[in-house]
Structure formats: structure tokens, C-alpha cells
Amino acid sequence: MSSESSKKRKPKVIRSDGAPAEGKRNRSDTEQEGKYYSEEAEVDLRDPGRDYELYKYTCQELQRLMAEIQDLKSRGGKDMAIEIEERRIQSCVHFMTLKKLNRLAHIRLKKGRDQTHEAKQKVDAYHLQLQNLLYEVMHLQKEITKCLEFKSKHEEIDLVSLEEFYKEAPPDISKAEVTMGDPHQQTLARLDWELEQRKRLAEKYRECLSNKEKILKEIEVKKEYLSSLQPRLNSIMQASLPVQEYLFMPFDQAHKQYETARHLPPPLYVLFVQATAYGQACAHMKSSSQPPRQDKTLSVAIEGSVDEAKALFKPPEDSQDDESDSDAEEEQTTKRRRPTLGVQLDDKRKEMLKRHPLSVLLDLKCKDDSVLHLTFYYLMNLNIMTVKAKVTTATELITPISAGDLLSPDSVLSCLYPGDHGKKTPNPANQYQFDKVGILTLRDYVLDLGHPYLWVQKLGGLHFPKEQPQHTVIADHSLSASHMETTMKLLKTRVQSRLALHKQFASLEHGIVPVTSDCQYLFPAKVVSRLVKWVTIAHEDYMDLHFTKDIVEAGLAGDTNLYYMALVERGTAKLQAAVVLNPGYSSIPPIFQLCLNWKGEKTNSNDDNIRAMESEVNVCYKELCGPRPSHQLLTNQLQRLCVLLDVYLETESHDDSVEGPKEFPQEKMCLRLFRGPSRMKPFKYNHPQGFFSHR
């Protein structure tokens, strides 16, 4: 700035006359040497306003002078020169004043600038200071909020409640008088108490640990003792076996069975457990009412190889290896195998129908010491159970020819529950599996595999709802338990009814109708008609008979029934009776269809009395049931049929036009011969009066 000012000053100096400038410099020189003169100091003394007035005045004077000079000059003339000179001098003085004023202005400006600068610097410093302070404030505020937000560990500790604290903590920790008013102190005290408590608990824990250690050691010692005991016990057990056997207490055997049972598949296990439980319950019930009996009605056993069953549950790694091996093998041998596709399918079928190696054996003992042996199998891949049945009797049975199917494994349990013929798989999913390997129906395999009756599935706790096929069927204990008792009772009834039939058949085949003494009252003492034939006939033959159409049409001749033909004779009259024996005998009666050959062929379609005879044995069978469980029904029906034939023949009106006596003289006592629009004969026998009347 100073250089600038000097630059500006220089041309001024040049333009000026030089003298005053010279003088001035000189003066300044002198000032420096001797007397100090400072224009700067002078500036302070002068009033800028006045200077401004002076400046204005000077400028006006100059303008006036200039205008006068110009005026003079324009007027021209020699005398004017002096005046112009004078005026020039005056102007010069004014110029000097202007110059002085200019200098002063410059100094003032400089001074002002300096002052401004100084002030600005001051302001800057203050500003900086202010910012520092603001920053500091902000920082402190942040610190404060940080402090405020600080989460102390103690907040996470669950402390005991205040009341509890003041109640339990010793006074030297709680310091109630200090802490009551001061929450901080209170918290500290509570924390102290917590610490104290925890220390105590830690102490306790350590004690317990050591205690446990001690006990463990004790257990170890005792275990060692026990294991040393095992061989001794074993030897005792071994020694006690004969005693057990002698006393009929098969504890050991049962134990072994339960060991084996662990390897049973779930449905068989359910069956095993439930059947065992039911057997025990039965034994208890018996023993509570009677002196303890050793023979159980129901005994349960497991058959089959446990090792094979165990092998099924081996880790599947081996089998996977096997599979990959076999895959490789297959690749190699595809060419060889292709021609034997049938064999392959056969293998697949066999695999699908594979049984679990273990099976459950149920022996159901009936009253007459006959035993129903049931073997339950589980088909692993089909997830169904099957059963094979066998009946053994206490005494050897002479098997009548017609009784062949009665006790055969294939039919003895058929339709135990209505419609349950055990020829179809109960698991709806199986059909899809069969389709894959080309099995049409399970029917072809039941002889080998056993029958998959529905009740068998239920005993095993398997339930296959028809509406919604499920992916996983879980063996259900409650299902099995709920069906156990009914099924066992049905099985017993079935065996007994079959054995009873068996016995009856043996007599029937020899033309003897074995009426028991307690059923004798149902029939008159003298029965002339005789049973001469009792044979089994095929279902198809029955369907082909001309007098069985009604039964077939009514849906009473299903293929699960057994069919027989009886022939009753008296003189020239021959009465054929086609019999349908429902597997549900005797709750479902045998159904008779009759055809009488005497003076022409008479059936229910051309003789109302034949129809009435059928109705007597088929519909009024309830009075022929005899004492419960009415196993004698068939015999009684046949005997009734003989009586009915007697009545029919004896009451036949005599044809006056035919010579000679009646073939069948009336021996039965009848109140009336005919009754009603259809001229019914008196078929009803009245005990004990012994006469016949109409129903």
C-alpha cells in the first residue's frame, strides 16, 4: 500500500512545480533530524468536516478563477496578462491547498484502513475464540447425553423387590436411614445385597457339586457291586427255572418275550402289547372269581428270527453300497437280464409282498379246550397285517366230507365282522403299488400270505380311512384296545359255532339229525320224515338251481357263504332243501329253499304251503335257536323241516277220485286242516299239548 501511494504520489510530484514538493521533502528531512513534524499527527488535530468545507471552497474559488481567466483570455488584450498572472498565482495557492487536502485525505484513508484492519483482526480473533467455545459446548453436551444414555450392567440384574430387600438384608448392607431417600444409594445397597446373596449361592453350588461327586463315586461303587452280582443272579435264575416251570410262573419267559417284542414292527407290537394286556386282564378276572387257574384263555408269543429283524434296522450305508454295486452290476448285465423281465417282475412282487421276519402268535382257548391258533404277520411294504388261522381240538375230530370248509384256514374267520371277507387289501394305497408290479388283486396271494381282515388291522392299531388316504398310518394303541375284547369274543364264538357245526355235520352226513335233549320240546316225539342226504355244493351249483332264484335276487347268496343240499324223504315224497350257511352263523340263520317232489314238483312259486314251510324255518328261526349261544340252530331247522314235511303230507286233502287208502294217514293232531285265503296247513307245533295249529 505504501508503494502504491508512492506511485501515485510521484506523478503528482512531477506535475507539481517542484518547489513546494522540494520544500516539503526538505522539511520532512529536517523534521527527522531536528524538529519533529508529523503530518500524521496533524491529521489527528484537524477536523475532517472542516477540511471538506475547505475543499469545497477551494474548488469553488478555482472554478471562479478559471472562469475569470477564460473570460479574460477570451476578451484578449495585453493588459490582461498581468491579471491572468495574478489569477494564476491565486490558483496555484488553491492548488497547494488542494494538494495538502489530498495528502491529508490519503493519510486519513490509510489510517482508517489500518484501524479497520486492526479491528477486523480483533474481530477475527474473537470469532475464532467463540467457535472454539461453541465446539467445546457441543462436545460437552454430547458427553452429557452419552453419560445419560449409559446403560449400567446392574439394570439387567434381577434384584429382589424393595420390600423383600429391606426385610431380608442385614442393616449394615441395607442402611435404611441413608438409602430410603436416595435411590442411588438404595440401588447400590441392593446390588451389594445381590452380590452377597450370589456369593452365598455360589458357595452352596460348590458344596452341592462336591456332594454330587461324592454320590457319583458311591454309585460307581454300588454299580460295580451290582455287576458283580449279575452272574450270581443269573446262575440263581438258571437254577430256579425248573421251579418256575413247576409252579407255572413263566416270569423269565415273559421277560424274554418283551425283549424280543422290541424288535417287532409297530403294528405287531401294538397287537402284542394289547393282546398280552387283554390276556392278563382276563386271567385276573377269572382268578378274582375262582381259585387261580393256570391255563390262560389267551396266550401270546412271538415267532421268527430276531436276528433277521435286527438286520432290518442296520444303518443303511451297507445297503446303499449294495445298491450302487448292484446298479453297476445291473448296468453290466442289462443285456443279460432284459430277456428275463418276467423274472424281474416276479422278484419285485416277492419283495413287495415280503413279510416281517417276526410274527405274533395268539392262542385263543375256548371252553371245550379247542384252541384257535392265530398267526399275525406284517407285510412291510404294503403296511398291512394278515392273519393265518388254525383250529385244534382237544379230541381228534372225524372230519365229515361236508365239513371240509368249516375249519379251513381260508374260511374259518371269513366275515367275522359283516362283509369282512379278507380278500382285498384294506390299505387303499396298495392298489397303486400293485399296479406297478402287475398284481391284479391280493386275493390270489391270501392263501400264502394270510388274510388281511379289517379287524386284524384294527387289532394292530392300523386305520385306513376310505375318504382320505393318509401318507403315514400310525399304529394306534387305543384303536387296538377298543377292538380287542369284541374281536376276541367274536373269534371264540366263531370257533365254537364252527366246531358245533362240525359236530352236527358228522351226524347229518349219516342221516341223523342230532337234536339235543334241551331242544327236544320243540318237536313232536314222532317224526317220520328222515334226512337222507347232507352234502356240500358249490356256489355256482346253488345259483343254477331253479328254486333258489329268490334268494339270489335278494342278495342273500354271496360267494362268502357255504352251500349245502339236504334231502328229506318220507315214502315217495322227496324234499330237497338248498341251504345257504352264512359265515355269521348262528346270528345269521341258515336259509332254506325247498323243492318237493311228490305228485309233481312243488316249490314256493306254485305252492303257498311250501312257501310257508320255508318261512317257518327261515323267518321263524328264532324259536328254533334253543339255548344260547344257539349253535344247534341248523339241526333244529332240519328237524323242523322233517316235522313240516310230515304235516304237509299228512294234511294233504285226499283225492276222492283216486282208489285206495291215503299214502300218509294223518297221525298228527290238528285243530283244523286249512285256514285263511291261502289255505295254510297247521305247521305250528304246540308244546306240551302236542297238537298242531296255525300260526
Next chain:
Amino acid sequence: STPLQSPTEVFQALQRLHMTIFSQSVSPCGKFLAAGNNYGQIAIFSLSAALSSEAKEESKKPVVTFQAHDGPVYSMVSTDRHLLSAGDGEVKAWLWAEILKKGCKELWRRQPPYRTSLEVPEINALLLVPKENSLILAGGDCQLHTMDLETGTFTRALRGHTDYIHCLALRERSPEVLSGGEDGAVRLWDLRTVREVQTIEVYKHEECSRPHNGRWIGCLATDSDWMVCGGGPALTLWHLRSSTPTTIFPMRAPQKHVTFYQDLILSAGQGRCVNHWQLSGELKAQVPGSSPGLLSLSLNQQPAAPECKVLTVAGSSCRVDVFTNLGYRAFSLSF
């Protein structure tokens, strides 16, 4: 058909299989038909529903079935308000107006004065005598009992038959009743004098006698001077005044029901068919039904329901065959 399996199903099937429908009666409105069977049940069928164009299988089943008697219901007739049913020695009256309601009880029951017997005699035939508002009952005790429907008292007993009575028929003009019985005689009774007027022993006439079938007269119908009867002897048309058989109808099987219809005689009996005869003895038609033997024919001629004018036939099955026109069986109602 699907095999039946449960004991109750089998028992019901057997019961149906051995059912015999003995009697029928059309309601006074002509829209309902009552049928009685050998188990003592009466079933009420709705003819109008079964004959309507939108009839379903259910409309061929009874509207209601109830146990009316302990023994078979051998005979039924309808008055303008009541259904009268009889069988096991008793006649019971049911109100047609209430019969369709569940749990309908009989209005009254009456038993004719029987001589005591080990067996209660059955009632085989009922006959209404509209002129004197009485009912004639006949059956097992070989007598005709007349009962006053007004008071319910038994007024007369007509004795003469030597065996039980099968059937009755009323002569329209004079108060005379015909009865046919197991003894082989048709007897004509005058109700005013309570005496037997005429006796025709059918089996004694060689042309209609069939000793191998027996003497019994199972059915009887009359129209002015003519009478037709059948049973053990052949079905024969008789001229009553002269007591001579005029036409013998060539039918081997014993007939159980006969009726005049316009210029025809309809008869049914052993065998599946309803036989249509000309008076001259010609067999005009044989229309097969569904039962192996027939016991009753019923012509619904109630003027109240002309749309239900049908012939219904029942017998030894649980079905009642309905003939909308005489030519063929339209359908069967079934118990």
C-alpha cells in the same frame, strides 16, 4: 345285487321274501291304497304320487306302515270314513283321515261272538251292506256275522256252512248275500229273513268238479242273476235262478279272486297272471304280474280320483302290481 351282510339286513330281506299280501283297499278319496300282509302290517301307498309323472322310487314305497294285527290281515274294506281290517278274529277300524299320521291308533275293535275254541277263528272276508249300514264278517267259525256299523253290535249270525268261509259277495238289488266256503258250497242268504235261500254245491257238478284240487270255493262274484265262483273246482259262471253252470272257464290253476269288470271277468290265483275272460268262456288275455301267486284284485273306481283309476293286484310277494290299463303291468308298489 350287493350281498347283504348284517343280521338285521338279512332278517329283513328274509321277511320281505316270505311276505304275502292278503288284502287291499282303496281309500274313499281314491288316492291311497292300503295293503295288509301276513305279518299283520298295513302299508298305505299313495297311488297319486306313484302315478304322477315325477314319481321316484320312494313314491312306490309305503307312505306309512303300521302293525295292525298280531296275525295276517286277511281282509280289508273302506267305508266313506273308515278303513276296516280283519284277520285274526277281530275287526278293527281306522280313520282314513288320521291313518297317514305316525302312531295312528285304531278307532275301535270288535270281536264276533265265537263259541270258545282252542284257536281263535280267523276272519276271511268282510262285506259292507250300504243299505242297512252294516258289515258282514265271515271266516273260521263257519258263520256270517252281521254287525251294525252305527252301534257296533253284532245283530245276526247266519249258520249253515260246515267248514270255514272263504269269500262273500253282495247282490246289488235284493238284500241277499252269497258266501263260499271250504265245504265246497255257495250259499245264498236273505238278510231280512236271516235264512239260507239257496245252496249250490259246486263240486257235485261233474263239469266243474276237480277232486285233486279239493272242494273249496275260494272266490265269488255276482252281477244281477249271474254268479261266478272258483277255487278247488273250476272257475264257473252260474245262472242263479236256475242254479245251472253256464260257462266253465278252462283254467287249471285254482283261482283265488274273481270280479266282474264291464263285459269281462277278471280272475287271479295260482300263477303269475291276471286272466281276462269273455263271458262265453274264451280267455281274452293273460297279463303277467310280478308275484308267483295272486290273492287279491282291486279296481280303483272311486269317482273322486279319476286319474288313479287302476287295477292293483297282490299276492305271495311283498309287491302290489299296478295296471294302469288292463293290458300290462305298469309298475309295482313294494313293502
